[in-house]
Amino acid sequence: MSLRQTLRGTGVALVTPFNASGKIDFFALETLINYVIKNGVEYVVSLGTTGETPTLSKEEKIDILQFTYEKVDGRVPVVAGVGGNNTQELIHDLHHYPLEKATAILSASPYYNKPSQEGIFLHYKALAEASPKPIILYNVPGRTGRNMEAATTLRLAHEVPNIGGIKEAANNMVQCMQILKDRPEHFLVVSGDDDLVMPQMSCGMDGVISVAANCLPRKFTDMVRAGLAFDFGKAKEINDTLLEAYYLLFAENNPSGVKAFLSELGLIENNLRLPMVPLSESLREKVVAYLRN
Template sequence: MSLRQTLRGTGVAIVTPFTHSGDIDFNALENLINFIISNGVEYLVALGTTGETPTLSKEEKTDIVTFVFEKVNGRVPIVVGMGGNSTHEVARDLEKMPLEKAAAILSVSPYYNKPSQEGIYKHYEVVAAASPKPVILYNVPGRTGRNLDAATALKLAHEIPNIGGIKEAANNMVQCMHLLKDRPDHFLVVSGDDDLVMPQLACGMDGVISVAANCLPERFSNMVRAGLAFDFKKAKELNDSMLEAYHLLFAENNPAGVKAFLAELGLIQNHLRLPMVPLSEGLAKKVKIYLKSVAS
């Protein structure tokens, strides 16, 4: 079964809850997992950027993946984030991480060192060879400093069998259309931009790996399912109701926005690891107002 079938719909890049002392709050993580799944999303993504992975140790990452597999217990597929800007270190990490139960890995393109397109291609060639699971490319130039061009992504898709999809978060609709026009039939294309998902579904995307679906899982996944069914009247109504949420989620940084939402819902404590800090007081008040408006 291709990733286009397994991972169609809404995936959630889950946050990592922390206690006041800065440890991982596994009780809150279990509650969050159950909340998200019970509200209808199609799959989870552990160790995405939303999970504050740059601040997690390798031991913590392994503990989170093991815990997520245990608590999900086969209810939905799980994708594991495994990326970095040292190609050979990513390959070594793939050998050590317990990935037997993963549907795929999500691997961000190399950040900060700004490789050429040929360098990005060769990086993913090595990662795909080392990975025991299909690789989903992750293009997010706002974080990495380098765009993964559509031509490079398509070359990877057509030439390397273990590359099964892409999370496209370049905020570029034309690039998305090129990917969708020329992709192989098996190749999964999902959005990484919550605020663009609805029009991207109209272009033919297979779904999304979402931040917003942490805190608005039912509303957001219903919007995606409506878009996948080409019921854009319903999709637009639901999307319109979340436009303010999209702004609040990303106005300062991710995951400060989503953690403010989740704390207001009583699912986690509002703690982040430096250099990330909680949402400013003014925006936090707007989060409360928004959640009251959608609950009424």
């Protein structure tokens, strides 16, 4: 079965809860996993950027991944995040991380060193050849500093067998439409922009890997399902109620926004690791007001 069939709908990029001393709060992580599955997400993504992976040690990443498999317990697929800008180090990680229970690997395009399109292509080709699971490309130029152009995505999709899909977060509707127009039939295309997923589904996207689905999973998954069913009247009605939440989630940074929401919902403590800090008090008050309404 292709990733396009297996991962259609809403995936959630899980946050990593921390306690007041900065240690991983595994009890809160279990609570969050159960909360999002109960409220309708189709799959979870462990060790994405929303999980503050730049601040996690490799030992912590492995512990989180194994814990996530255990607590998900086969109820939904698990996608593992393995990304970075050192190709050889990532190949090593693909050989040594516990990936047997993962459905796929989500890997962000190399950040900071800003490779050419050919460099991006060869990077992903090398990962795909080394990976025991299909690779989902992740294009997020707002974080990486380099856009992966539609032509590069399509070249990978058509030429590299173990490339199974893309999380497209370039905030560029035309680029999305170019990918959707020429992708292989099996190739998964999901959004990485919560605020754009509704119109992107009208162009043929298969769903989303979401931040908002951590804290507003029921409403968000209902909206995505309506969009995938081409019921855009219902999708718009729900999406209109989420527009303010999208702003609050990303106004300062991610995951400060979503952790503020989750803290107010009583699911986690509002702790982050430097250089990330909690949401400003003025925005936190707006989060409280939004949830009350």
